[in-house]
Amino acid sequence: MVLPAPSCVDEIQAIGAVPKILETVAAMTGLRFVCIAHVTQDSWTACAVLDKLEFGLRPGDPLDVTTTLCEEVRDTRSAVIIDHVRESARYHDHHTPRIYGFQSYFSIPVFRPDGRYFGTLCGLDPEPVRLSDAVTVSTLQLFTELIAKQLESEHSLGEARAALLDERETAELREQFIAVLGHDLRTPLGSVMSGAEFLLLKHQDPSTRQVAERIRRSARRMSALVEDVVDFTRGRMGDGLALEMRMLHGADLRLYEVVDELSSLHPDRVIDSAIQPGLSLYCDPERLSQLLSNLLKNALVHGSELHPVFVVANVRNGLFTLRVTNGGPDLSPAVIAQLLKPYWRASSRPGSEGLGLGLYIVDQIARSHGGAIDISSSAGSTSFTFTMPAAAAA
Template structure:
């Protein structure tokens, strides 16, 4: 591969936000393959990829540009969006879908800050998927614009690496942009969720109900991703996790609600809980629920599927202790030391959903409360324990 093409791959790989962009696009659209490609007159090169279809492309791999629809995007500077190739008058007989075996597809042009064409944000799937919805199209263009801004930010950061203050300003602007994007996504997400709720009430055909429920689950998943990004951005920009601290005398009900919701999402799993009544804390109940939800989701994903996940809460000796444990392979000390870093995943986690922010946010919530998170892993059991000191006793 030419040195110039390698540089383009490195440019995209250097952008820390790219993995979460690809994850969010895949969650939003339902496509199994999403990538960022550099496209020239005679080359198509993968720069970053999320591949759940075993398509086989890795960063640095090339395709014959004449076999791709990205060539059309390059020549026209316009997006290509296909819901169903077989029903498209323009693309039903096109050679590209036949070569790569897809039915749904999008390709959004990505430009540099000076207007030069870089390549595309594109995705595909062998099944038809509705991609031409205005909200989806608008959001995909926002992500393409974000990649463009990230390219510009990274290039400027590299050119001014010796100027620490300039680097700090660039990083802050980047996080601000992500925060604005996450905020703006909440409105269309709310519309999607509301529309799905209305459809669930109106749809008479039982065969369509699973489709409606899938839309609702996807909207909830997207909302969760946006919330994680917003929490992460606040932490990176120095404001930290926001708390609404108050005296809460129904902590047990808050925790039990989270557990019930997770049981509903994972009916095949056993979740054993020991939570006494009358737990009372000075805390942010919503954040405490988020902390437990993230810990429980982590245990369900990474614990042995055939064994229970245990939750234990207690208040004694001036401390509140909440522990979530699962059975599975022991974690090495060096892995435990990395668990609470943003976007970090062990090799065993490569297939898991999410952005790699769940445990980072758990740690930030614990710190914001003045507590701490400890991890132990031995004898086939891993436990995450949240401890909050100086807890006032419950008055009787």
């Protein structure tokens, strides 16, 4: 995204300290008109004005640059300071004092930090004022340096804002692309899975069945990745996870189905379950199954193969609790703080599959149900605990 370049007036007006600078300069010098002007080869534009003379100039108003002394400052890149026009050998017959009716005047060049000329800090008054003493000149120059630094800060801030907006738009386009890609992959993946199932039904040859089973496992794994990506983009793009909330009687049976499925996929691992019988929950059954499935996959992949994985689920005092615990080294608080973030994967087991979205989606499902995920790790075990109200809100 390309933002329009701010005008010189906008740049100066964006500096919060400018009004105070003009007031301080006016009080210090005694001049009743002070302004900051943007000066180019053929233009003079007021950017900020303090006018106690009712001169009538406002921010954005132009002057004919040839009628000003700022033109001389631009060309010489040096200050012009006049205490008393009538006593000045150089300026007493100059056309600018006659046009604007001043006797005292200063114009100090303002440069951007890269050396480019911006314009001037200038002031005038119909009465003569002592401006040329060293302290006054030095202070005025300090004010122009302050303005220059503020201009650079505002410029850098503007670039940062533009970069942020550009990055945000790029991220949204990327997520839209991923969502569309994920959606369009579902159909060919379904065909691959159906083909694998057909081969398993029609062929008894061991070598053929081995290939078909490998195709089916790979297609299921790809389908799970696609679903994770689609869920992720829904959450990130503001639509949120789709929920179909209803009262689920026999929720314990639904949870046992997930445990049995993961046990069959990991026959070498032990999953111990303690799920309260007869559970009734107000939830989205599919999302609840997905939440437990993601937690179990995480425990099986990242937990110690030497320890069983424990699943505990119950309702106490109207609160449903689902806890999955695995053995293994304790996780540091820094790692725990990252676990629910998208695309973040622990390095506990090299070559582990997935995009790092499983736990992020778990957190999104928990939030969508009005619940939360808590992670604890100590004494050689790590637990993910999901809690939510068991019944619908009144």
